[in-house]
Amino acid sequence: MSFQSIRGQNRVKRILQNSLLNNSVSHAYIFSGPAGTGRKAMALALAQAIYCKVLPDDACGVCLDCRKVLHRNHPDLLFIEPDGSSIKIDQIRGLQKEFAYRSTVSGTKIYIVDEADKMTVQAANSLLKFLEEPAFSVVAILITENGHALLPTIQSRSQWISFTPMSRKEMTELLLEEGHSPALVHCAVHLTAGVDAARELIQGNGFAEIRSLGVQLAKDSLTRLPTAMLTVQQKLGKSELSEQLPLLLDLLILWLKDMVQIHLGNKNNLVYIDQLDWMSGQALSKELSHWVSGMDRAVELQKRLRYHANPQLVLENMLLQLRGV
Known part of the structure:
Protein backbone atom coordinates (compact mmCIF):
# COMPACT_ATOMS: atom_id res chain seq x y z
CA MET A 1 0.00 0.00 0.00
CA SER A 2 1.31 3.42 -0.97
CA PHE A 3 -0.21 6.82 -1.63
CA GLN A 4 0.25 6.33 -5.36
CA SER A 5 -1.62 3.02 -5.29
CA ILE A 6 -4.77 4.73 -4.02
CA ARG A 7 -7.01 6.02 -6.80
CA GLY A 8 -8.19 9.60 -6.39
CA GLN A 9 -8.01 11.83 -3.27
CA ASN A 10 -5.04 13.73 -4.76
CA ARG A 11 -5.54 16.71 -2.43
CA VAL A 12 -5.36 14.43 0.61
CA LYS A 13 -2.21 12.78 -0.68
CA ARG A 14 -0.53 16.14 -1.27
CA ILE A 15 -1.30 17.27 2.29
CA LEU A 16 0.05 14.11 3.87
CA GLN A 17 3.13 13.85 1.67
CA ASN A 18 4.04 17.48 2.28
CA SER A 19 3.80 16.91 6.02
CA LEU A 20 6.16 13.93 5.70
CA LEU A 21 8.67 15.91 3.65
CA ASN A 22 8.55 18.85 6.06
CA ASN A 23 8.63 16.71 9.22
CA SER A 24 5.31 18.25 10.24
CA VAL A 25 3.13 15.18 10.65
CA SER A 26 0.25 16.05 12.99
CA HIS A 27 -0.17 14.26 16.30
CA ALA A 28 -3.82 13.58 15.38
CA TYR A 29 -5.86 13.38 12.18
CA ILE A 30 -9.58 13.09 11.51
CA PHE A 31 -10.15 11.26 8.21
CA SER A 32 -13.77 12.25 7.52
CA GLY A 33 -15.84 11.31 4.51
CA PRO A 34 -18.30 8.80 3.02
CA ALA A 35 -17.61 5.08 3.22
CA GLY A 36 -15.66 3.75 0.26
CA THR A 37 -13.62 6.90 -0.35
CA GLY A 38 -10.33 5.29 0.67
CA ARG A 39 -10.04 6.51 4.26
CA LYS A 40 -8.77 3.19 5.66
CA ALA A 41 -6.38 2.66 2.78
CA MET A 42 -5.03 6.19 3.25
CA ALA A 43 -4.56 5.60 6.99
CA LEU A 44 -2.52 2.48 6.27
CA ALA A 45 -0.53 4.28 3.59
CA LEU A 46 0.30 7.08 6.05
CA ALA A 47 1.38 4.58 8.71
CA GLN A 48 3.58 2.79 6.20
CA ALA A 49 5.09 6.05 4.98
CA ILE A 50 5.89 7.14 8.53
CA TYR A 51 7.68 3.87 9.26
CA CYS A 52 9.22 3.29 5.81
CA LYS A 53 13.00 3.78 5.82
CA VAL A 54 13.34 3.77 2.03
CA LEU A 55 11.20 6.67 0.75
CA PRO A 56 10.88 10.09 2.43
CA ASP A 57 7.23 10.81 1.55
CA ASP A 58 5.65 7.48 0.66
CA ALA A 59 5.80 3.77 1.39
CA CYS A 60 8.03 1.53 -0.69
CA GLY A 61 5.75 -1.39 0.12
CA VAL A 62 8.54 -3.96 0.26
CA CYS A 63 10.69 -3.12 3.29
CA LEU A 64 10.10 -4.97 6.55
CA ASP A 65 8.27 -2.07 8.21
CA CYS A 66 5.94 -1.59 5.25
CA ARG A 67 5.09 -5.27 5.20
CA LYS A 68 4.45 -5.34 8.94
CA VAL A 69 1.98 -2.45 8.64
CA LEU A 70 0.25 -4.10 5.71
CA HIS A 71 -0.18 -7.30 7.71
CA ARG A 72 -1.18 -5.33 10.81
CA ASN A 73 1.54 -6.75 13.01
CA HIS A 74 3.85 -3.76 13.39
CA PRO A 75 4.75 -3.49 17.10
CA ASP A 76 4.12 0.27 17.22
CA LEU A 77 0.78 0.25 15.39
CA LEU A 78 -2.57 -0.44 17.01
CA PHE A 79 -6.04 -0.70 15.45
CA ILE A 80 -9.30 -0.06 17.28
CA GLU A 81 -12.77 -0.72 15.90
CA PRO A 82 -16.25 -0.97 17.44
CA ASP A 83 -16.84 -3.84 19.83
CA GLY A 84 -20.42 -4.54 18.85
CA SER A 85 -22.24 -1.27 18.26
CA SER A 86 -19.74 1.05 19.94
CA ILE A 87 -16.14 1.69 20.94
CA LYS A 88 -16.02 1.35 24.69
CA ILE A 89 -13.91 3.00 27.35
CA ASP A 90 -12.13 -0.29 28.13
CA GLN A 91 -10.82 -0.34 24.56
CA ILE A 92 -9.35 3.16 24.94
CA ARG A 93 -7.88 2.21 28.31
CA GLY A 94 -6.36 -0.83 26.65
CA LEU A 95 -4.82 1.44 24.02
CA GLN A 96 -3.32 3.67 26.71
CA LYS A 97 -1.93 0.68 28.58
CA GLU A 98 -0.43 -0.83 25.43
CA PHE A 99 1.29 2.42 24.55
CA ALA A 100 2.46 3.07 28.10
CA TYR A 101 4.24 -0.22 28.63
CA ARG A 102 5.38 -1.33 25.19
CA SER A 103 8.79 -0.16 24.10
CA THR A 104 8.88 1.73 20.85
CA VAL A 105 10.89 0.27 17.97
CA SER A 106 10.45 3.12 15.51
CA GLY A 107 10.33 6.17 17.77
CA THR A 108 6.69 6.88 16.82
CA LYS A 109 3.58 5.00 17.80
CA ILE A 110 0.41 5.13 15.70
CA TYR A 111 -3.13 4.15 16.50
CA ILE A 112 -5.98 4.00 13.99
CA VAL A 113 -9.54 4.24 15.29
CA ASP A 114 -12.10 3.03 12.75
CA GLU A 115 -15.67 4.38 13.03
CA ALA A 116 -14.45 6.81 15.65
CA ASP A 117 -17.88 8.48 15.84
CA LYS A 118 -19.11 5.29 17.57
CA MET A 119 -17.09 5.96 20.71
CA THR A 120 -19.16 6.17 23.87
CA VAL A 121 -19.00 9.48 25.71
CA GLN A 122 -16.73 7.90 28.31
CA ALA A 123 -14.44 6.47 25.63
CA ALA A 124 -14.28 9.79 23.78
CA ASN A 125 -13.38 11.68 26.97
CA SER A 126 -10.69 9.13 27.78
CA LEU A 127 -9.27 9.46 24.26
CA LEU A 128 -9.31 13.23 24.58
CA LYS A 129 -7.06 13.06 27.62
CA PHE A 130 -4.70 10.80 25.68
CA LEU A 131 -4.66 13.30 22.80
CA GLU A 132 -3.88 16.16 25.13
CA GLU A 133 -1.16 14.42 27.14
CA PRO A 134 0.79 11.95 24.94
CA ALA A 135 3.77 10.52 26.78
CA PHE A 136 5.89 10.37 23.61
CA SER A 137 5.67 10.69 19.84
CA VAL A 138 2.18 9.45 18.93
CA VAL A 139 0.07 9.82 15.78
CA ALA A 140 -3.67 9.23 16.01
CA ILE A 141 -5.82 8.63 12.92
CA LEU A 142 -9.55 8.78 13.58
CA ILE A 143 -11.65 7.43 10.71
CA THR A 144 -15.29 8.52 10.54
CA GLU A 145 -18.10 9.21 8.11
CA ASN A 146 -19.06 12.26 10.14
CA GLY A 147 -16.25 14.10 11.87
CA HIS A 148 -18.77 16.56 13.31
CA ALA A 149 -20.12 13.73 15.48
CA LEU A 150 -16.85 13.71 17.45
CA LEU A 151 -16.42 15.81 20.56
CA PRO A 152 -15.67 19.44 19.63
CA THR A 153 -12.57 19.25 21.82
CA ILE A 154 -11.30 16.26 19.83
CA GLN A 155 -12.01 18.10 16.58
CA SER A 156 -10.10 21.17 17.76
CA ARG A 157 -7.03 19.10 18.67
CA SER A 158 -6.87 17.22 15.36
CA GLN A 159 -6.10 18.05 11.77
CA TRP A 160 -9.22 17.55 9.68
CA ILE A 161 -8.72 15.69 6.38
CA SER A 162 -11.83 15.59 4.19
CA PHE A 163 -12.37 12.73 1.77
CA THR A 164 -14.64 13.42 -1.19
CA PRO A 165 -16.48 10.92 -3.40
CA MET A 166 -14.80 9.95 -6.66
CA SER A 167 -16.72 11.04 -9.74
CA ARG A 168 -19.08 8.41 -11.12
CA LYS A 169 -17.44 8.71 -14.52
CA GLU A 170 -14.02 7.90 -13.09
CA MET A 171 -15.39 5.06 -10.97
CA THR A 172 -17.20 3.59 -13.96
CA GLU A 173 -14.15 3.71 -16.19
CA LEU A 174 -11.96 2.04 -13.58
CA LEU A 175 -14.42 -0.75 -12.78
CA LEU A 176 -15.08 -1.47 -16.45
CA GLU A 177 -11.31 -1.66 -17.03
CA GLU A 178 -11.20 -4.30 -14.30
CA GLY A 179 -13.71 -6.37 -16.25
CA HIS A 180 -16.81 -6.03 -14.09
CA SER A 181 -20.27 -6.36 -15.61
CA PRO A 182 -21.42 -3.01 -17.08
CA ALA A 183 -24.96 -3.62 -15.80
CA LEU A 184 -23.70 -4.01 -12.23
CA VAL A 185 -21.14 -1.20 -12.49
CA HIS A 186 -23.71 1.40 -13.56
CA CYS A 187 -25.86 0.56 -10.54
CA ALA A 188 -23.02 0.29 -8.02
CA VAL A 189 -21.45 3.67 -8.80
CA HIS A 190 -24.80 5.36 -8.05
CA LEU A 191 -25.12 3.59 -4.70
CA THR A 192 -21.62 4.19 -3.31
CA ALA A 193 -19.20 7.07 -2.78
CA GLY A 194 -15.94 5.42 -3.80
CA VAL A 195 -14.52 2.81 -6.11
CA ASP A 196 -13.60 0.45 -3.26
CA ALA A 197 -17.16 0.47 -1.95
CA ALA A 198 -18.57 0.01 -5.47
CA ARG A 199 -16.24 -2.91 -6.13
CA GLU A 200 -17.17 -4.51 -2.81
CA LEU A 201 -20.87 -4.15 -3.63
CA ILE A 202 -20.44 -5.68 -7.09
CA GLN A 203 -18.48 -8.61 -5.72
CA GLY A 204 -20.74 -9.02 -2.71
Whole structure:
Protein backbone atom coordinates (compact mmCIF):
# COMPACT_ATOMS: atom_id res chain seq x y z
CA MET A 1 0.00 0.00 0.00
CA SER A 2 1.31 3.42 -0.97
CA PHE A 3 -0.21 6.82 -1.63
CA GLN A 4 0.25 6.33 -5.36
CA SER A 5 -1.62 3.02 -5.29
CA ILE A 6 -4.77 4.73 -4.02
CA ARG A 7 -7.01 6.02 -6.80
CA GLY A 8 -8.19 9.60 -6.39
CA GLN A 9 -8.01 11.83 -3.27
CA ASN A 10 -5.04 13.73 -4.76
CA ARG A 11 -5.54 16.71 -2.43
CA VAL A 12 -5.36 14.43 0.61
CA LYS A 13 -2.21 12.78 -0.68
CA ARG A 14 -0.53 16.14 -1.27
CA ILE A 15 -1.30 17.27 2.29
CA LEU A 16 0.05 14.11 3.87
CA GLN A 17 3.13 13.85 1.67
CA ASN A 18 4.04 17.48 2.28
CA SER A 19 3.80 16.91 6.02
CA LEU A 20 6.16 13.93 5.70
CA LEU A 21 8.67 15.91 3.65
CA ASN A 22 8.55 18.85 6.06
CA ASN A 23 8.63 16.71 9.22
CA SER A 24 5.31 18.25 10.24
CA VAL A 25 3.13 15.18 10.65
CA SER A 26 0.25 16.05 12.99
CA HIS A 27 -0.17 14.26 16.30
CA ALA A 28 -3.82 13.58 15.38
CA TYR A 29 -5.86 13.38 12.18
CA ILE A 30 -9.58 13.09 11.51
CA PHE A 31 -10.15 11.26 8.21
CA SER A 32 -13.77 12.25 7.52
CA GLY A 33 -15.84 11.31 4.51
CA PRO A 34 -18.30 8.80 3.02
CA ALA A 35 -17.61 5.08 3.22
CA GLY A 36 -15.66 3.75 0.26
CA THR A 37 -13.62 6.90 -0.35
CA GLY A 38 -10.33 5.29 0.67
CA ARG A 39 -10.04 6.51 4.26
CA LYS A 40 -8.77 3.19 5.66
CA ALA A 41 -6.38 2.66 2.78
CA MET A 42 -5.03 6.19 3.25
CA ALA A 43 -4.56 5.60 6.99
CA LEU A 44 -2.52 2.48 6.27
CA ALA A 45 -0.53 4.28 3.59
CA LEU A 46 0.30 7.08 6.05
CA ALA A 47 1.38 4.58 8.71
CA GLN A 48 3.58 2.79 6.20
CA ALA A 49 5.09 6.05 4.98
CA ILE A 50 5.89 7.14 8.53
CA TYR A 51 7.68 3.87 9.26
CA CYS A 52 9.22 3.29 5.81
CA LYS A 53 13.00 3.78 5.82
CA VAL A 54 13.34 3.77 2.03
CA LEU A 55 11.20 6.67 0.75
CA PRO A 56 10.88 10.09 2.43
CA ASP A 57 7.23 10.81 1.55
CA ASP A 58 5.65 7.48 0.66
CA ALA A 59 5.80 3.77 1.39
CA CYS A 60 8.03 1.53 -0.69
CA GLY A 61 5.75 -1.39 0.12
CA VAL A 62 8.54 -3.96 0.26
CA CYS A 63 10.69 -3.12 3.29
CA LEU A 64 10.10 -4.97 6.55
CA ASP A 65 8.27 -2.07 8.21
CA CYS A 66 5.94 -1.59 5.25
CA ARG A 67 5.09 -5.27 5.20
CA LYS A 68 4.45 -5.34 8.94
CA VAL A 69 1.98 -2.45 8.64
CA LEU A 70 0.25 -4.10 5.71
CA HIS A 71 -0.18 -7.30 7.71
CA ARG A 72 -1.18 -5.33 10.81
CA ASN A 73 1.54 -6.75 13.01
CA HIS A 74 3.85 -3.76 13.39
CA PRO A 75 4.75 -3.49 17.10
CA ASP A 76 4.12 0.27 17.22
CA LEU A 77 0.78 0.25 15.39
CA LEU A 78 -2.57 -0.44 17.01
CA PHE A 79 -6.04 -0.70 15.45
CA ILE A 80 -9.30 -0.06 17.28
CA GLU A 81 -12.77 -0.72 15.90
CA PRO A 82 -16.25 -0.97 17.44
CA ASP A 83 -16.84 -3.84 19.83
CA GLY A 84 -20.42 -4.54 18.85
CA SER A 85 -22.24 -1.27 18.26
CA SER A 86 -19.74 1.05 19.94
CA ILE A 87 -16.14 1.69 20.94
CA LYS A 88 -16.02 1.35 24.69
CA ILE A 89 -13.91 3.00 27.35
CA ASP A 90 -12.13 -0.29 28.13
CA GLN A 91 -10.82 -0.34 24.56
CA ILE A 92 -9.35 3.16 24.94
CA ARG A 93 -7.88 2.21 28.31
CA GLY A 94 -6.36 -0.83 26.65
CA LEU A 95 -4.82 1.44 24.02
CA GLN A 96 -3.32 3.67 26.71
CA LYS A 97 -1.93 0.68 28.58
CA GLU A 98 -0.43 -0.83 25.43
CA PHE A 99 1.29 2.42 24.55
CA ALA A 100 2.46 3.07 28.10
CA TYR A 101 4.24 -0.22 28.63
CA ARG A 102 5.38 -1.33 25.19
CA SER A 103 8.79 -0.16 24.10
CA THR A 104 8.88 1.73 20.85
CA VAL A 105 10.89 0.27 17.97
CA SER A 106 10.45 3.12 15.51
CA GLY A 107 10.33 6.17 17.77
CA THR A 108 6.69 6.88 16.82
CA LYS A 109 3.58 5.00 17.80
CA ILE A 110 0.41 5.13 15.70
CA TYR A 111 -3.13 4.15 16.50
CA ILE A 112 -5.98 4.00 13.99
CA VAL A 113 -9.54 4.24 15.29
CA ASP A 114 -12.10 3.03 12.75
CA GLU A 115 -15.67 4.38 13.03
CA ALA A 116 -14.45 6.81 15.65
CA ASP A 117 -17.88 8.48 15.84
CA LYS A 118 -19.11 5.29 17.57
CA MET A 119 -17.09 5.96 20.71
CA THR A 120 -19.16 6.17 23.87
CA VAL A 121 -19.00 9.48 25.71
CA GLN A 122 -16.73 7.90 28.31
CA ALA A 123 -14.44 6.47 25.63
CA ALA A 124 -14.28 9.79 23.78
CA ASN A 125 -13.38 11.68 26.97
CA SER A 126 -10.69 9.13 27.78
CA LEU A 127 -9.27 9.46 24.26
CA LEU A 128 -9.31 13.23 24.58
CA LYS A 129 -7.06 13.06 27.62
CA PHE A 130 -4.70 10.80 25.68
CA LEU A 131 -4.66 13.30 22.80
CA GLU A 132 -3.88 16.16 25.13
CA GLU A 133 -1.16 14.42 27.14
CA PRO A 134 0.79 11.95 24.94
CA ALA A 135 3.77 10.52 26.78
CA PHE A 136 5.89 10.37 23.61
CA SER A 137 5.67 10.69 19.84
CA VAL A 138 2.18 9.45 18.93
CA VAL A 139 0.07 9.82 15.78
CA ALA A 140 -3.67 9.23 16.01
CA ILE A 141 -5.82 8.63 12.92
CA LEU A 142 -9.55 8.78 13.58
CA ILE A 143 -11.65 7.43 10.71
CA THR A 144 -15.29 8.52 10.54
CA GLU A 145 -18.10 9.21 8.11
CA ASN A 146 -19.06 12.26 10.14
CA GLY A 147 -16.25 14.10 11.87
CA HIS A 148 -18.77 16.56 13.31
CA ALA A 149 -20.12 13.73 15.48
CA LEU A 150 -16.85 13.71 17.45
CA LEU A 151 -16.42 15.81 20.56
CA PRO A 152 -15.67 19.44 19.63
CA THR A 153 -12.57 19.25 21.82
CA ILE A 154 -11.30 16.26 19.83
CA GLN A 155 -12.01 18.10 16.58
CA SER A 156 -10.10 21.17 17.76
CA ARG A 157 -7.03 19.10 18.67
CA SER A 158 -6.87 17.22 15.36
CA GLN A 159 -6.10 18.05 11.77
CA TRP A 160 -9.22 17.55 9.68
CA ILE A 161 -8.72 15.69 6.38
CA SER A 162 -11.83 15.59 4.19
CA PHE A 163 -12.37 12.73 1.77
CA THR A 164 -14.64 13.42 -1.19
CA PRO A 165 -16.48 10.92 -3.40
CA MET A 166 -14.80 9.95 -6.66
CA SER A 167 -16.72 11.04 -9.74
CA ARG A 168 -19.08 8.41 -11.12
CA LYS A 169 -17.44 8.71 -14.52
CA GLU A 170 -14.02 7.90 -13.09
CA MET A 171 -15.39 5.06 -10.97
CA THR A 172 -17.20 3.59 -13.96
CA GLU A 173 -14.15 3.71 -16.19
CA LEU A 174 -11.96 2.04 -13.58
CA LEU A 175 -14.42 -0.75 -12.78
CA LEU A 176 -15.08 -1.47 -16.45
CA GLU A 177 -11.31 -1.66 -17.03
CA GLU A 178 -11.20 -4.30 -14.30
CA GLY A 179 -13.71 -6.37 -16.25
CA HIS A 180 -16.81 -6.03 -14.09
CA SER A 181 -20.27 -6.36 -15.61
CA PRO A 182 -21.42 -3.01 -17.08
CA ALA A 183 -24.96 -3.62 -15.80
CA LEU A 184 -23.70 -4.01 -12.23
CA VAL A 185 -21.14 -1.20 -12.49
CA HIS A 186 -23.71 1.40 -13.56
CA CYS A 187 -25.86 0.56 -10.54
CA ALA A 188 -23.02 0.29 -8.02
CA VAL A 189 -21.45 3.67 -8.80
CA HIS A 190 -24.80 5.36 -8.05
CA LEU A 191 -25.12 3.59 -4.70
CA THR A 192 -21.62 4.19 -3.31
CA ALA A 193 -19.20 7.07 -2.78
CA GLY A 194 -15.94 5.42 -3.80
CA VAL A 195 -14.52 2.81 -6.11
CA ASP A 196 -13.60 0.45 -3.26
CA ALA A 197 -17.16 0.47 -1.95
CA ALA A 198 -18.57 0.01 -5.47
CA ARG A 199 -16.24 -2.91 -6.13
CA GLU A 200 -17.17 -4.51 -2.81
CA LEU A 201 -20.87 -4.15 -3.63
CA ILE A 202 -20.44 -5.68 -7.09
CA GLN A 203 -18.48 -8.61 -5.72
CA GLY A 204 -20.74 -9.02 -2.71
CA ASN A 205 -23.02 -11.94 -2.23
CA GLY A 206 -26.28 -11.52 -4.09
CA PHE A 207 -25.92 -8.07 -5.71
CA ALA A 208 -26.43 -9.40 -9.24
CA GLU A 209 -29.42 -11.46 -8.08
CA ILE A 210 -31.01 -8.48 -6.28
CA ARG A 211 -30.62 -6.31 -9.37
CA SER A 212 -32.19 -9.00 -11.56
CA LEU A 213 -35.03 -9.40 -9.08
CA GLY A 214 -35.65 -5.64 -9.11
CA VAL A 215 -35.89 -5.65 -12.91
CA GLN A 216 -38.23 -8.66 -12.84
CA LEU A 217 -40.52 -7.11 -10.23
CA ALA A 218 -40.60 -3.79 -12.09
CA LYS A 219 -41.61 -5.54 -15.31
CA ASP A 220 -44.20 -7.78 -13.69
CA SER A 221 -45.72 -4.99 -11.61
CA LEU A 222 -46.55 -3.09 -14.81
CA THR A 223 -48.01 -5.99 -16.78
CA ARG A 224 -48.54 -9.01 -14.50
CA LEU A 225 -49.13 -7.73 -10.98
CA PRO A 226 -50.35 -11.08 -9.53
CA THR A 227 -47.13 -12.73 -10.72
CA ALA A 228 -45.09 -10.00 -9.05
CA MET A 229 -47.00 -10.47 -5.79
CA LEU A 230 -46.42 -14.22 -5.90
CA THR A 231 -42.71 -13.64 -6.49
CA VAL A 232 -42.58 -11.41 -3.40
CA GLN A 233 -44.19 -14.09 -1.24
CA GLN A 234 -41.79 -16.74 -2.50
CA LYS A 235 -38.63 -14.64 -2.22
CA LEU A 236 -39.37 -13.18 1.20
CA GLY A 237 -39.54 -16.72 2.54
CA LYS A 238 -35.76 -16.51 2.31
CA SER A 239 -34.44 -14.35 5.12
CA GLU A 240 -31.62 -12.92 3.01
CA LEU A 241 -34.09 -10.98 0.83
CA SER A 242 -35.60 -9.31 3.89
CA GLU A 243 -32.11 -8.19 4.86
CA GLN A 244 -31.47 -6.89 1.33
CA LEU A 245 -34.78 -5.09 0.95
CA PRO A 246 -33.28 -1.59 1.50
CA LEU A 247 -30.87 -2.31 -1.37
CA LEU A 248 -33.72 -3.52 -3.56
CA LEU A 249 -35.61 -0.28 -2.93
CA ASP A 250 -32.46 1.70 -3.75
CA LEU A 251 -32.26 -0.13 -7.07
CA LEU A 252 -35.94 0.50 -7.79
CA ILE A 253 -35.40 4.21 -7.12
CA LEU A 254 -32.60 4.21 -9.71
CA TRP A 255 -34.94 2.47 -12.16
CA LEU A 256 -37.66 5.04 -11.51
CA LYS A 257 -35.18 7.86 -12.11
CA ASP A 258 -34.37 6.28 -15.46
CA MET A 259 -38.09 6.14 -16.30
CA VAL A 260 -38.37 9.86 -15.53
CA GLN A 261 -35.41 10.65 -17.80
CA ILE A 262 -36.77 8.51 -20.64
CA HIS A 263 -40.18 10.17 -20.28
CA LEU A 264 -38.43 13.54 -20.62
CA GLY A 265 -36.58 12.33 -23.71
CA ASN A 266 -33.17 12.03 -22.05
CA LYS A 267 -31.53 8.71 -22.81
CA ASN A 268 -27.96 9.61 -21.91
CA ASN A 269 -26.35 8.43 -18.69
CA LEU A 270 -29.10 5.95 -17.83
CA VAL A 271 -28.36 3.36 -15.14
CA TYR A 272 -30.38 0.48 -16.62
CA ILE A 273 -29.04 0.97 -20.13
CA ASP A 274 -29.35 -2.78 -20.81
CA GLN A 275 -33.13 -2.51 -20.27
CA LEU A 276 -33.63 0.54 -22.49
CA ASP A 277 -35.87 -1.11 -25.11
CA TRP A 278 -38.65 -2.28 -22.81
CA MET A 279 -38.31 0.74 -20.52
CA SER A 280 -38.80 3.07 -23.50
CA GLY A 281 -42.01 1.25 -24.33
CA GLN A 282 -43.36 1.66 -20.81
CA ALA A 283 -42.12 5.11 -19.76
CA LEU A 284 -44.69 6.99 -21.85
CA SER A 285 -47.55 4.68 -20.92
CA LYS A 286 -48.04 6.66 -17.72
CA GLU A 287 -47.87 10.30 -16.72
CA LEU A 288 -44.55 11.72 -15.56
CA SER A 289 -46.11 12.30 -12.12
CA HIS A 290 -46.58 8.53 -11.75
CA TRP A 291 -42.83 7.84 -11.88
CA VAL A 292 -42.00 10.80 -9.64
CA SER A 293 -44.53 9.74 -7.01
CA GLY A 294 -43.07 6.23 -7.22
CA MET A 295 -39.69 7.59 -6.14
CA ASP A 296 -41.29 9.49 -3.27
CA ARG A 297 -43.11 6.34 -2.18
CA ALA A 298 -39.93 4.26 -2.26
CA VAL A 299 -38.14 6.77 -0.01
CA GLU A 300 -41.08 6.75 2.40
CA LEU A 301 -41.09 2.93 2.51
CA GLN A 302 -37.35 2.88 3.24
CA LYS A 303 -38.04 5.02 6.30
CA ARG A 304 -40.75 2.59 7.39
CA LEU A 305 -38.31 -0.29 7.10
CA ARG A 306 -35.96 1.46 9.50
CA TYR A 307 -38.82 1.45 11.99
CA HIS A 308 -39.30 -2.31 11.50
CA ALA A 309 -42.25 -2.31 9.13
CA ASN A 310 -43.28 -5.69 7.75
CA PRO A 311 -40.99 -6.41 4.74
CA GLN A 312 -43.66 -8.19 2.69
CA LEU A 313 -46.17 -5.37 3.16
CA VAL A 314 -43.51 -2.81 2.27
CA LEU A 315 -42.59 -4.53 -0.99
CA GLU A 316 -46.19 -5.25 -1.96
CA ASN A 317 -47.00 -1.60 -1.32
CA MET A 318 -44.16 -0.60 -3.66
CA LEU A 319 -45.44 -2.89 -6.43
CA LEU A 320 -48.98 -1.50 -6.10
CA GLN A 321 -47.50 1.98 -6.43
CA LEU A 322 -45.63 0.99 -9.60
CA ARG A 323 -48.78 -0.50 -11.10
CA GLY A 324 -50.78 2.60 -10.23
CA VAL A 325 -53.39 0.77 -8.13
